[in-house]
Every structure is written in structure tokens, then in C-alpha cells.
Amino acid sequence: MTSVPVDEPTNTSMSQTESPIAIAPSAASRLRERLFQVLPDIVLPVITLLVVLLVWHLIATNLGGGIPGIGETWERGVELLSDPFHSNGPNDMGIFWQVLYSLGRVMAGFTLAALVGVPVGFLMGSSAIFRKGWAPLIQILRPVSPLAWLPIGLLLFRAVDPSAIFVIFITSIWPIILNTSAGVVAIPNDYRNVAAVLRLNRIEMVRHILLPATLPHVLTGMRLSLGIAWMVIVAAEMLTGGIGIGFFVWDEWNNLNVSSIIVAIIIIGVVGIILDLGMNMIQRRFDHSQR
Amino acid sequence: MSAYLSIEGVGITFNPRKSPTPALVGVDLKIAKGEFVSIIGHSGCGKSTLLNIVAGLLKPTLGGVFLERQLVDAPGPDRAVVFQNHSLLPWLTVYDNVRLAVNKVFGKTRGEAERHEWTLHNLNLVGMSHAIAKYPSEVSGGMKQRVGIARALAMEPKVLLMDEPFGALDALNRARLQDALMGIQTTLRNTVIMITHDVDEAVLLSDRIVMMTNGPAATIGEVLDIPLDRARKRLDLADDTTYAHCRGEVLRFLYARHRPADADAA
Structure with missing residues (x-):
């Protein structure tokens, strides 16, 4: 009997060694394959992290100068994060509250900026007169560090909290205005023609064409704004004081708790990533061009 | 005869102040209700401009378009447009x-x-x-x-305007959509103006083919009746003498009498 059943080629040991692909992959081999795919995503960052930690360690042990060691910082981090919710008066609050106060200011300023910036952006995008009138002013103000506005805020509001919110407002508004107006300008002529043939009135035009067509640009502007706002709030709080992650950094510097500052830097970074991921999720949900 | 749709002495000049370029000159065309008219011509002959004028998306500098004796001066759903890139x-x-x-x-x-x-x-x-x-x-x-x-x-437009509706499609898809359109047209009997640069498409679908001369200052060169019975079948027409004759007429107009402006170099 020499005839081999055609539909069972994997039974022979020959084909097993020669073409392992023909075998139905076992769970273990599939797992291994998957592991090899994600490995670079894990291994490479880990290598980078180790290099950075090594450099840090070398600096801390050899140069000294008050740079805390890795172990010391780790202990401080555990200490700060093990009790993030404590609140013994305004001068002694947990790291969670510090972050929350900062986030609150960012959100307040950012929301105000969106409320003002989106309509202004729409006006600038749809009216050449408005655009020509306002563009030069915006071009001059946009590159100014938002912190330069802090004294103006203090003068106007005579209180630190509204001043910090004012700084975030100024920070956030330019990207929102510019992206919104760019979005309105970029609406394809085809959509306008469709609207014209359908005889959409002004309100229908805004609702069915203008808003949905511009939304991706608006969200991009908001995402940029939020990222910058989170950077600026740290600096603003260093100047204004009070409760907040920025002032926490400054306060720990005054107490020469450098390990706390390093922990705070990492926390600020993580919160920034979370904010960006949140905006990314909103974009994916509402942005038709990312569907 | 009072036409359903009447294009009367339409001309359009772009940039009238800086550098006037006449795109269309003296276009006259009368279209009956339920008629399928194709407009064919080389690129840049102002076919789309003419369609946009009928749609009301462009205003002519001379003459006017009348639909059921009403002057067309703005876009509207009674002249629905099928845009080239679907929109x-x-x-x-x-x-x-x-x-x-x-x-x-x-x-x-x-x-x-x-x-x-x-x-x-x-x-x-x-x-x-x-x-x-x-x-x-x-x-x-x-x-x-x-x-x-x-x-x-x-x-439910009074006139259906189609701006190279199948231009962006591959040949097989184009044929399928042409067949679908013919099927719809036999039941609905819409009045249609279709822009095309595909000779076969024009002959297959139209009652009349309007051939445009080259721009600038383009106008209607010739109008060809297609005396083929309706409920046309693509395959039956392949060897039809009338079909071949009409096709030849359009080809001669486009490539013998009104060659594209840049064709001499080629």
C-alpha cells in the first residue's frame, strides 16, 4: 500500500519538519508568535528606561550635588502615592488633591477658551472681513508666552486662582481659534454646492455642513490646547502658589526635597498622557474622518 | 415650440475685470420634457460650466436659463445635481x-x-x-x-443634472451603473442633462448628443439625434449600424473637426 490519503498531509513526519506552517498552530506556538510581535514594543522601551536609570544612578553617585538616588526617589514615590488623599489643611494635602486642583484650573480655562474660541474661529473662517481684521492681532499675540499674561490677570482679578485660569484661557484659545477657522476654510466646495442645491438655510447649513465638517479640526485644536495648557499650569502655579502640582514642585524645591520633584515630574507626565488619550478617544468617537 | 428647459444665448466670462476670459459664448439649447441629453466635448470646453449655469451654481454673464418659462437664478432641488465625485x-x-x-x-x-x-x-x-x-x-x-x-x-427634480457621473469609475463598474441608470430612466422618464467625455456612454444613454467646440469661447458645435429605440441593450447595440453611425459622427466631430488644442504636438 503506497497510496497516501491526500487530505491528511500533516500526518507524515516529512511534512512536519519541512513545512511547519501547514500544521494547525497550537495555542502555545500562537502565543509565542504573538509574543514576538509585541516584544519590540516592550523590550525596546525597557532598554531605554534601564539606560536612563543607569545614567541617573551615575550622576547621583558620582556628581552628587543634591540629586537623589533611585532608591531614595522610589521610597519617596511610594510614600507620596500611598497616601494621596490626605488633607491636613491647605498647606499639607495629598498628591491627588494637588493634581486635582491643577486639573480643575486647566479645565476651567480650557472650557472658557473653547466657549470663546470656537465661535470666534467660525467667524474668522467664514468672514473674510473678520479674518482680515483679527488675524494680525492674533498673529502677534500667539507667540507670546502665556505666563506674560499672569501679571495682567493678577491686576484684573486681584486673586491667584482666576489669574491662573486666565493664563490657561490665553494658552488654550489660540490653537482653538486657528484650527477652527482653518477647518471652516477647508470645507470642500462640493459640500457647499450640495447645501446650495438643497437650499439649506443658515441654521441648517451650520448644523448639517459647517459643524460636522469642521469638528475634526476643532477637536485637533482642543487636543493641542489641552496639551499646552497642562504644561503651562505647572509654571503658572509656581508663580501663583496655593494648592496645585506646580506649586507642590516649587514648595518641595524650597524644602530641598528633590526626590519629591522627580516623583511630581513623573506624575505630571502620566497625567498629560491620560489627558491626551482622553482627547484621542473623543476624537475617535466624533471625528468622521477617523472612522 | 415652448421648450421645457431652454438655454438662451448663454455666455460666461471669467475674471471680467482683470483678464477677461470668455468661457462660453452664445449657447442655445432647448430640451423637451423627458429627454436625455448628453453634452460631450474635450476637457476645458466648458461643459461643466454650462451644467453649473443650469444648476444655478454659476451665473451667466449673458443670456439665461429658463425652466418651465421661469428664469433660473439660484440653485435648487428642482435641478438636482449628481456631482462627479459623488459629494x-x-x-x-x-x-x-x-x-x-x-x-x-x-x-x-x-x-x-x-x-x-x-x-x-x-x-x-x-x-x-x-x-x-x-x-x-x-x-x-x-x-x-x-x-x-x-x-x-x-x-424628484424637474431636471436631473449629471456631471461626468461615471468618470471616476473603472470600465466594468461604469457599464453596470450605466445599465442601472438606463433601467431607472425607462420607468421614471426624467429630463436629464449629462456631461460626459465617453462617446459610447453618450450614444448608449442619450436621445440627443450636444457636441461642444473647444474653449476658450466654446459653444455648441453640433447636435446629433440618436434614433435608437428605448430599452436599449448594450450587447444588441454592439453590431447595430445606427449605433455605429452615431458613434462615428461623434468621433469625427471630436477628433477630425475639433481636435483638442494640444493634440497637434502629439
Whole structure:
């Protein structure tokens, strides 16, 4: 009997060694394959992290100068994060509250900026007169560090909290205005023609064409704004004081708790990533061009 | 004869102040109700400009367009346009793209359920009932164009304007959509103006072919009647002498008498 059943080629040991692909992959081999795919995503960052930690360690042990060691910082981090919710008066609050106060200011300023910036952006995008009138002013103000506005805020509001919110407002508004107006300008002529043939009135035009067509640009502007706002709030709080992650950094510097500052830097970074991921999720949900 | 749609002495000049370029000069055309007219010509001969004038998207500098003796001076759903690149709104589903038009045109005259039925009816007409919940980005180019046609048909236009509706499609898809359009046309008997640069498409679909001379200052060169019976079959016409004759007439006009401006170099 020499005839081999055609539909069972994997039974022979020959084909097993020669073409392992023909075998139905076992769970273990599939797992291994998957592991090899994600490995670079894990291994490479880990290598980078180790290099950075090594450099840090070398600096801390050899140069000294008050740079805390890795172990010391780790202990401080555990200490700060093990009790993030404590609140013994305004001068002694947990790291969670510090972050929350900062986030609150960012959100307040950012929301105000969106409320003002989106309509202004729409006006600038749809009216050449408005655009020509306002563009030069915006071009001059946009590159100014938002912190330069802090004294103006203090003068106007005579209180630190509204001043910090004012700084975030100024920070956030330019990207929102510019992206919104760019979005309105970029609406394809085809959509306008469709609207014209359908005889959409002004309100229908805004609702069915203008808003949905511009939304991706608006969200991009908001995402940029939020990222910058989170950077600026740290600096603003260093100047204004009070409760907040920025002032926490400054306060720990005054107490020469450098390990706390390093922990705070990492926390600020993580919160920034979370904010960006949140905006990314909103974009994916509402942005038709990312569907 | 009082025509259904009448284009009278239409001319348009772009940039009238800085560097006047006459695009169209003295275009006269009368179209009867239920007639399918193709406009053919080389690129840049102002075919699309003429269609946009009929649509009301462009205003002519001279002359005017009359639909049922009314001057056309603005775009409107009575002259629905099927755009070359479908122009579906990407944030609306296939259904909602058509429904938006239905709501706008019949919002006051028809009830909710009736408008829903009418939307589905028109999507069914173009063979798109299976994809009503999909977004335009999720369907093929041919399907997008079908939805564009459904949207235009759903407006129950007096004149259906089509701007190279199948120009962006591959040959097989184009043939399928042409057949679908012919099928719809036999039942609905719409008045249609279609821009094309495809000679076969023009002969196959039209009652009359309007041939345009080259721009600038383009105008109508010749008008050719297509005396073929309706319910035309693509395959039957392949060896038809009348079909071949009409095709030859258009080709001679385009390539013997009115060669494209840059063809001499080639």
C-alpha cells in the first residue's frame, strides 16, 4: 500500500519538519508568535528606561550635588502615592488633591477658551472681513508666552486662582481659534454646492455642513490646547502658589526635597498622557474622518 | 415650440475685470420634457460650466436659463445635481445622506413615515438597500455614486443634472451603473442633462448628443439625434449600424473637426 490519503498531509513526519506552517498552530506556538510581535514594543522601551536609570544612578553617585538616588526617589514615590488623599489643611494635602486642583484650573480655562474660541474661529473662517481684521492681532499675540499674561490677570482679578485660569484661557484659545477657522476654510466646495442645491438655510447649513465638517479640526485644536495648557499650569502655579502640582514642585524645591520633584515630574507626565488619550478617544468617537 | 428647459444665448466670462476670459459664448439649447441629453466635448470646453449655469451654481454673464418659462437664478432641488465625485457628506450614513435631501424637499408635504419609505425606495432603485447603515468611506466608489444618484432622484427634480457621473469609475463598474441608470430612466422618464467625455456612454444613454467646440469661447458645435429605440441593450447595440453611425459622427466631430488644442504636438 503506497497510496497516501491526500487530505491528511500533516500526518507524515516529512511534512512536519519541512513545512511547519501547514500544521494547525497550537495555542502555545500562537502565543509565542504573538509574543514576538509585541516584544519590540516592550523590550525596546525597557532598554531605554534601564539606560536612563543607569545614567541617573551615575550622576547621583558620582556628581552628587543634591540629586537623589533611585532608591531614595522610589521610597519617596511610594510614600507620596500611598497616601494621596490626605488633607491636613491647605498647606499639607495629598498628591491627588494637588493634581486635582491643577486639573480643575486647566479645565476651567480650557472650557472658557473653547466657549470663546470656537465661535470666534467660525467667524474668522467664514468672514473674510473678520479674518482680515483679527488675524494680525492674533498673529502677534500667539507667540507670546502665556505666563506674560499672569501679571495682567493678577491686576484684573486681584486673586491667584482666576489669574491662573486666565493664563490657561490665553494658552488654550489660540490653537482653538486657528484650527477652527482653518477647518471652516477647508470645507470642500462640493459640500457647499450640495447645501446650495438643497437650499439649506443658515441654521441648517451650520448644523448639517459647517459643524460636522469642521469638528475634526476643532477637536485637533482642543487636543493641542489641552496639551499646552497642562504644561503651562505647572509654571503658572509656581508663580501663583496655593494648592496645585506646580506649586507642590516649587514648595518641595524650597524644602530641598528633590526626590519629591522627580516623583511630581513623573506624575505630571502620566497625567498629560491620560489627558491626551482622553482627547484621542473623543476624537475617535466624533471625528468622521477617523472612522 | 415652448421648450421645457431652454438655454438662451448663454455666455460666461471669467475674471471680467482683470483678464477677461470668455468661457462660453452664445449657447442655445432647448430640451423637451423627458429627454436625455448628453453634452460631450474635450476637457476645458466648458461643459461643466454650462451644467453649473443650469444648476444655478454659476451665473451667466449673458443670456439665461429658463425652466418651465421661469428664469433660473439660484440653485435648487428642482435641478438636482449628481456631482462627479459623488459629494456625499462623510459624517452621514448612506441612508442619512439621502434622507437629508428628502427631509429638505418634502419636509412640509410628506409625513415622517412617508419620507422614510421614499428614502428607502430611492436607495432600492439604485440597488443600495443592503448598505443603508454604512458610511460613505465604507462603500466602494461605484456605490458612492449610486447613492449620489439616489439622493438626486429622491428630490424628484424637474431636471436631473449629471456631471461626468461615471468618470471616476473603472470600465466594468461604469457599464453596470450605466445599465442601472438606463433601467431607472425607462420607468421614471426624467429630463436629464449629462456631461460626459465617453462617446459610447453618450450614444448608449442619450436621445440627443450636444457636441461642444473647444474653449476658450466654446459653444455648441453640433447636435446629433440618436434614433435608437428605448430599452436599449448594450450587447444588441454592439453590431447595430445606427449605433455605429452615431458613434462615428461623434468621433469625427471630436477628433477630425475639433481636435483638442494640444493634440497637434502629439
